[in-house]
Amino acid sequence: MIDGKSASEIFDSIRQHITSGKLAKGQTLPPVRELAAQLDVNRNTVAAAYKRLVTSGLALSLGRNGTVVKETPPPLALEGGNPHSPLTDLSSGNPDPARLPDLSQYLPRIHRTPRLYGDAPVSSELSQWARTWMQETLPVDGEINLTSGAIDAIERLLCAHLLPGDSVAVEDPCFLSSISMLRYSGFTASPVTIDQEGMLPEKLEEALSKGARAVIITPRAHNPTGYSLSKARAAKLKHILNRYPQVLVIVDDHFALVSSAPWYPIIAPQTLHWAVVRSMSKTLGPDLRLALVASDKATSAKLRLRLNSGSQWVSHLLQDLAYACLSDESYQQSLAETRKLYAVKQHKLYSALRARGINNIAPGDGLNFWLPLGHASQSTAFALAKAGWLVREGEPFGVNAPAQGLRITISTLNDSDITRLAADIHQALSL
Known part of the structure; x- marks a missing residue:
């Protein structure tokens, strides 16, 4: 099935078989020595083709266990919220729209x-x-x-x-x-x-x-x-x-x-x-x-x-x-106010959670607050959803292993929201 005399030809042949589906994801490629004998080429030629497959992301080297066709990774979660959710959306990572500039007033200044x-x-x-x-x-x-x-x-x-x-x-x-x-x-x-x-x-x-x-x-x-x-x-x-x-x-x-x-x-x-x-x-x-x-x-x-x-x-x-x-200059003044506003919201949520005995937290900077969890986040996120909050589950943020926690975007919260959210987080963690 695989053919070619040069490393480039062997690479192209295997690539075509992967693309067409003749070589399935996860399938082990023939050992270098075996394929070299089959094609009547030097082992180094096949090894070079396999190395190129690995560096191109088409295959994965398992050392002594051989080389396998790389699995297609599952789709990754995307940044952003859900504009159609009936819940209060704290999952988006977005800035407060009210704190963004009115660009229309700057249009006359464009060259x-x-x-x-x-x-x-x-x-x-x-x-x-x-x-x-x-x-x-x-x-x-x-x-x-x-x-x-x-x-x-x-x-x-x-x-x-x-x-x-x-x-x-x-x-x-x-x-x-x-x-x-x-x-x-x-x-x-x-x-x-x-x-x-x-x-x-x-x-x-x-x-x-x-x-x-x-x-x-x-x-x-x-x-x-x-x-x-x-x-x-x-x-x-x-x-x-x-x-x-x-x-x-x-x-x-x-x-x-x-x-x-x-x-x-x-x-x-x-x-x-x-x-x-x-x-x-x-x-x-x-x-x-x-x-x-x-x-x-x-x-x-x-x-x-x-x-x-x-x-x-x-x-x-x-x-x-x-x-x-x-x-x-007026927008720079607005930025200073925005900077202070986000910092205040971080500390208010931190203080509200600490007052309810939640101590494994730290006030952050910016738009997002992280709630560490010692278990998978789905159950806590679901409990908060029943209380009216949409938060971002932490698992997708893990690089090689799931990250256990919740990311909470605080940019649009007011004082009343923070008090209610802290109480609902406390209740969710008590379940």
Whole structure:
């Protein structure tokens, strides 16, 4: 059934059989020695074909147990809520719509001159604003680029530096879109356990020592937990990264504009390739999807190969709208109020739960509050649904094993909601 004389021909033959269904998911491929004899080729030729199948994500190497056709992973959960639910939706991860800018008032400020192929991919005004704002994040002199959101930035950065099959150290639990992006881009997620101060240093060291080629760190308002790096933890992680200068370090500071947690540097001076990503989605709204990327010059050059004004640059209309908002003093004042409002809601829910004897929690930063559970979350989520609340079950946020907890989006809660929710959580946990 399998034919070919070169590694490329054997790879193409097996790929065609997988695509057509002649080779089923989970089926073991013939041993290298056996297939080499059958095709009358050198064993190294078959081994090279199998290696390419593995790196392409079509097969999985089980060592001495052979090579099998890779199973199709089940569909991943998606971010967002359920607009048709009759329940109060605390599952979405969305910002409070009332705290987003009224973009219509900024439309008159948009440039009337058309932008054409060959124009600068990032407007000079937005680039200068970003450089000033992101100066604190730069370990050395860097450059500014723009992508269509944080996940778009991270995917481009990984693809610029890594090969399919390479390991990427990520927080566990992890943002749903990050898990999905890694899976479908062909990278291997290496989970690094987190606590209320961020990644555990010994777990990051373990992932890097086992060959992780990149690490993605959320310094503030981690999704799903809301946790932020402490100063001491950031210093420990930076010290570890200092010993692995070849590892690509991506800092996903997605909540930077409305975070109430301080910024602590993570990128070591010896790190060769690094990037800090700051998204506008939680500040200006998910529909105004763009992210600023500060990075070293070599990484910037790789990004710009795909972000030039002839392929995939971010619309200048969106850039103009973003700059009009960000440079408006009244909107900056509104951002300060939003930052304080989210922080107050976090602490009020934390205090309300603690008052009811729920102590295994910590106030987070940002839009989401994490309720750890010692068991599968479905029963607790169902009890809260009967009380009128739709929350996000934590299991899908686990990288290799289910994460036991509930993610609760607090952005639209008022004081009365928080009091009632805390009472209902207490009741649900008592069942």
